[in-house]
Amino acid sequence: MSGIVGLVSFDQKPLERSQIAKMTAALLHRGRDGIATYIKGNVALSCLHTSTTAESFSDSSYSSDLSERYFVSFHGRIDNREELSQVTGLEENLAEIPDSELVL
Secondary structure (H helix, E strand, C coil): CCEEEEEECCCCCCCCHHHHHHHHHHCHHHCCCCEEEEEECCEEEEEECCCCCCHHHCCCCEEECCCCCCEEECCCCCCCHHHHHHHHCCCCCHHHCCHHHHHC
């Protein structure tokens, strides 16, 4: 099982890597397949990834939109891709979109 930790500074003060490093270190056993840390301004996230399916080896632990306004940290599996393709209109390249991006 993977792990996700995060911090938000509600007073808008920028966060530093050392602030999330302690939380990440406590869950190192959850990240045998990689650790990704994202820090931007007052938000810091670390995703400790353990792959459980063949598809999860190529999936990212987090995704953001192009503007980086929206961000998701995700470790899961989507089983209804066909149904989602009809709702989202992403039918053409749905197989190429990682689950984390589809959730975003």
